[in-house]
Amino acid sequence: xxxxxxxxxxxxxxxxxxxxxxxxxxxxxxxxxxxxxxxxxxxxxxxxxxxxxxxxxxxxxxxxxxxxxxxxxxxxxxxxxxxxxxxxxxxxxxxxxxxxxxxxxxxxxxxxx
Amino acid sequence: xxxxxxxxxxxxxxxxxxxxxxxxxxxxxxxxxxxxxxxxxxxxxxxxxxxxxxxxxxxxxxxxxxxxxxxxxxxxxxxxxxxxxxxxxxxxxxxxxxxxxxxxxxxxxxxxxx
Numbered sequence: 001x002x003x004x005x006x007x008x009x010x011x012x013x014x015x016x017x018x019x020x021x022x023x024x025x026x027x028x029x030x031x032x033x034x035x036x037x038x039x040x041x042x043x044x045x046x047x048x049x050x051x052x053x054x055x056x057x058x059x060x061x062x063x064x065x066x067x068x069x070x071x072x073x074x075x076x077x078x079x080x081x082x083x084x085x086x087x088x089x090x091x092x093x094x095x096x097x098x099x100x101x102x103x104x105x106x107x108x109x110x111x112x113x
Numbered sequence: 114x115x116x117x118x119x120x121x122x123x124x125x126x127x128x129x130x131x132x133x134x135x136x137x138x139x140x141x142x143x144x145x146x147x148x149x150x151x152x153x154x155x156x157x158x159x160x161x162x163x164x165x166x167x168x169x170x171x172x173x174x175x176x177x178x179x180x181x182x183x184x185x186x187x188x189x190x191x192x193x194x195x196x197x198x199x200x201x202x203x204x205x206x207x208x209x210x211x212x213x214x215x216x217x218x219x220x221x222x223x224x225x226x227x
Contacts, residue, residue: 004156031213040122042203042219043157050212090156094213099145099164102215104156 002027004105006091012111019078021108023091029103030096032074036060037088037107049074050096081112115140117206119218127226128196134189134221136204146187147205147215148178157203163187174198199225 007022023032031050035043035058045058047066055066063085067075074093078085088109092102120135138144145164149157161172168180178189187204201222205215 033214035217040219042119043217045214048212048214092157096213099207100213101147101159101162102157102213104149104158106154106156 002103004091004093004103006089006105006108008108009106010109010111012113013078013081014113015082017078017081017112019081019110019112021076021078021089021091021110023074023076023093023105024072025074025093025103026072027093027103028071029093030071031094031102032068033092033094033102034058034064034066034074034076035090035092037090043090046076081110083112086110086112115144115206115216117204117216117218119202119204119221121221122219123222123224125224125226126194129193131192132190132194132198132223134202134204134223136187136189136218138185138187138204138206140185140206145207146178146180148172148176148187148189149203149205150174151201151203151220153200160189160202194223194225196225196227198223 004025034046048056049068065077090107091105094100094102116139118137126132147162148160151157161170163170163180171177201220204218
């Protein structure tokens with residue numbers, strides 16, 4: 001069974017803290033994605049990686065960075081968390097071509113106080 | 114640039130009634146289309162996808178969708194819903210580059226009432 005796992009289901013952090021969200025997939029997918037989900041806005045792409053050490057900005061990269069040192073692992077970093085980053089964060093992975101579906105993790109609900 | 118519009122943010126329906134969730138997209142190139150479902154406190158899972166061929170696509174849990182190129186629509190339908198279909202549904206379209214990126218609609222919450 002295919003699996004995308006995220007390091008935490010729920011996370012509470014304070015303003016200004018550095019936050020790491022980790023995602024691991026076991027399907028040997030080239031692509032990995034970080035999305036942010038907010039009510040009424042759907043899923044918005046934060047960052048995308050198509051290979052180890054390769055990354056591409058999505059629609060809302062401000063305030064975030066990413067790291068992909070190994071093919072199976074993709075980390076999202078909030079350098080200095082702010083309250084407007086309180087949200088649900090979803091990780092996904094897929095094979096390279098567009099015809100392939102994305103597989104999603106369960107999500108991390110982050111609250112920044 | 115590609116975009117996706119889900120025309121209804123919420124769709125309330127009684128159990129065993131039929132339902133249609135509407136999705137329109139805009140694109141100047143050929144696209145692949147997807148419907149995903151998100152049950153409460155879970156990630157998204159694929160319901161169905163259109164890549165090519167027959168415009169009527171069947172998915173899991175009795176859902177189907179019809180690709181209409183002239184109307185740039187990909188509406189999702191189920192002839193008889195169950196309480197367990199209560200969830201959020203997302204329509205998505207491939208981006209302009211063949212990289213695997215998707216553009217998602219805003220989501221439609223299906224509320225099935227007993």
